[in-house]
Amino acid sequence: MSEDGRPTVVLVDDHAMFRAGVRAEIGAGVDIVGEAASVAEAIATIRHTRPDVVLLDVHLPDGGGPAVVAAVQPELPDTKFLALSVSDAAEDVITVIRAGARGYVTKTISGADLTDAIRRVADGDVVFSPRLAGFVLDAFREAGSGPGGIGTLTSTDPELDQLTPREQEVMRLLARGYSYREIGSELFISVKTVETHASNVLRKLQLSSRHQLTRWAADRRIV
Amino acid sequence: MTTPLTVPPVSAEPQHAPRLYRDVHHRVLGGVAGALADHLGLRRGVVRLIFIGLSFSAGLGVLLYGAFWIVLRTPPEDESESTGRSTAQYLVAAVAAAAVLLINAHTLPLGWWFLPSLLACFGAALLWRQASETDRERWRRLSSSSLTASTADRMGWLRIIAGVTLVLTGAVFLLARAGITAAGAGLAAVLVTAGGLALITGPWWLRLVRELSTERRERIRNEERADIAAHLHDSVLQTLALIQRSADQPREVARLARRQERELRTKLYGTGVPNGRFGAALHAAAAEVEDTYAITVDVVVVGDHPMDARLDALVAASREALVNAAKHAQVTSVSVYAELEAGAASVFVRDRGTGFDPERTDASRQGIRGSIMGRLQRQHGTATIRSGPGQGTEVQLRVELE
Incomplete structure (x- = not known):
């Protein structure tokens, strides 16, 4: 955190114009301490500035967002990654989340929403866009429930391979565009509980060993 | 067939190659004698005589000369090899070679x-x-x-x-x-x-x-x-x-940009291409509303199913709900979530706009009554509207699947 309580942020995107746009939109709400245009540059900048949140483009010239997460996360466990991409392809989303990002938003997000998402990630929450929630529901659908489902469960830890009914409800409401607060009042649970469910789903998404998850994502090159 | 040739560039000299070039300027035949003379520091005439002399020893000279001719290269700066060499010279060479062979014929281990x-x-x-x-x-x-x-x-x-x-x-x-x-x-x-x-x-x-x-x-x-x-x-x-x-009309700019984005996505990823399935049809309907009313529609679809009469009605009702949101909710974006589970299809159209009281809707509002509810009821589906002034609106649509 910077002295005035705003989260510190590093912007990683290979388009200078986009970085300038984001800086102008969120500069008031967060403290942007660095920018980078490539994987190597990003790793150096993040090591040097140790930000609270890295706003990370999925597509970078020399390896992509997942390479940055993999290189930095072990030594800086307190730095959180929020993926930001123009692509809605499931492959990209799943890859960067499984690499360790704590959320995924698309580049068309408004400045206010982006600031909010950064704050939440900095506070330890996870950020699900409606689309990411939809991907999760699609990927974790029960075996044999139609085309697009993930197929049979093969993991040794079945806990990680399916969502609890409550988690499914939370994901459904997220996909419908509900905020955590709205979900809480809809399901008669506290916002904190909603956050816990979302974190658990993200953990399952990252740790689930069902190898079909990646293939599922690769098969779905859809918007 | 596609094995790449791991050959150095044509002009590059191999490291081990001797700097021995055929002398194309002072040659009688191939410039071989001249080359050897230059290389060994002898006079050209001497080398030529040696070759001729060797030729009488079982034709060795001719063979050697031929071998050198084949192996030695012309200097790189002078590739015009054929200049100044007349047919007469070739003829002389051929006659000489033939003569040498004939003379040696009896001594050769033929x-x-x-x-x-x-x-x-x-x-x-x-x-x-x-x-x-x-x-x-x-x-x-x-x-x-x-x-x-x-x-x-x-x-x-x-x-x-x-x-x-x-x-x-x-x-x-x-x-x-x-x-x-x-x-x-x-x-x-x-x-x-x-x-x-x-x-x-x-x-x-x-x-x-x-x-x-x-x-x-x-x-x-x-x-x-x-x-x-x-x-x-x-x-x-x-x-x-x-x-x-249209830089002074933000809404128009947003609409143009959005349409272009959709077109590019279709070209790059093939989304929204009609394929007779529900997901593509819903995307197409949303795109149409986006274009007509200059709003953004975010569509998330989980699962998919081939189109049938019930899903046709579901898509048409969803489109009507989107049009309502675009016309009345005073928002710039609407989200659509569709889920196709075993046995049923649901669509949720949600905006965070002005909202209204569903109980007090004007009877003349044909949109909701006829286009949404009536359409779905004919297919044994249901439509629920959740709204309130200032609370936004969510239209929930559902049909059973066969």
Whole structure:
């Protein structure tokens, strides 16, 4: 955190114009301490500035967002990654989340929403866009429930391979565009509980060993 | 066929090559004597005399001269090899060679194989002269490292050796049997010779084919580039021009940008292409509303199903709900979530706009009553509207699947 309580942020995107746009939109709400245009540059900048949140483009010239997460996360466990991409392809989303990002938003997000998402990630929450929630529901659908489902469960830890009914409800409401607060009042649970469910789903998404998850994502090159 | 040639650039000199070039300026025949003279520091005349002298020792001089001619190269700066060499000189050379051979004929250990071998040597020399610089470079490399050479290169050697052997066999066969046996033997000889020639010239044909396919690939790539350029011109550049002209109308700019984005996504990822399934149909309906009402519609679909009458009604009702949101909610974006589970399809259309009281809706509002509820009820579906002033609106639509 910077002295005035705003989260510190590093912007990683290979388009200078986009970085300038984001800086102008969120500069008031967060403290942007660095920018980078490539994987190597990003790793150096993040090591040097140790930000609270890295706003990370999925597509970078020399390896992509997942390479940055993999290189930095072990030594800086307190730095959180929020993926930001123009692509809605499931492959990209799943890859960067499984690499360790704590959320995924698309580049068309408004400045206010982006600031909010950064704050939440900095506070330890996870950020699900409606689309990411939809991907999760699609990927974790029960075996044999139609085309697009993930197929049979093969993991040794079945806990990680399916969502609890409550988690499914939370994901459904997220996909419908509900905020955590709205979900809480809809399901008669506290916002904190909603956050816990979302974190658990993200953990399952990252740790689930069902190898079909990646293939599922690769098969779905859809918007 | 696509094995890349690991050959250095044509102009590059091999490290081990002696700086020994055929002297093309002071030559009588091939400039070989001149080259050796320069290299050894002798006078040209002396070297020539030595060659002539050696020629009387079983034709050694001629063979040596030929070998040097084949192996030595012209200086890189002077490739115009044919200049200044007259037919007369060739003729003199041929007569001299013939004379030397005739004179030595009685001393040579001539067997029946001599003439075919000579022919074969002549063929090899021709091959060497015909080969491209790249090929010769490869052969030179091979001669110093044939054991470590790649399999492909060694195969090339084997092929040439096999070819030469076959040509030789054919020639010998023909020479030895000529006049003795019937035409059958002659035919066999011709076949063997032709096979040998095919083996020898195979690489050249292959190279020709390879060059052709390279050329074709290049052309396809160029066509693709032109195609993309044309597409960008027709779509993106036009949109950008429109955006510049409507820079003072943010809503119009957003609509233009959104439509362009959708078009590009369709081109890149193939989304929204009608395929007779629910997801694509819902995306298409949302795109239409986006275009007409200049709002953003975010569509998330989980699962998919082939279209039928019920899903047709569901898509039409969803479209109507979107139109309502665009017209009345005073928002710039609406989200749509569709889920197709086993046995049922649900669509949620949600906006965070002004909202209204569903109980007090004007009876003349045909949209909700007829287009949404009526449509779904005819398909045994349900429509629920959750809204309130200032709370936004969510329309929940559901049909059973067969």
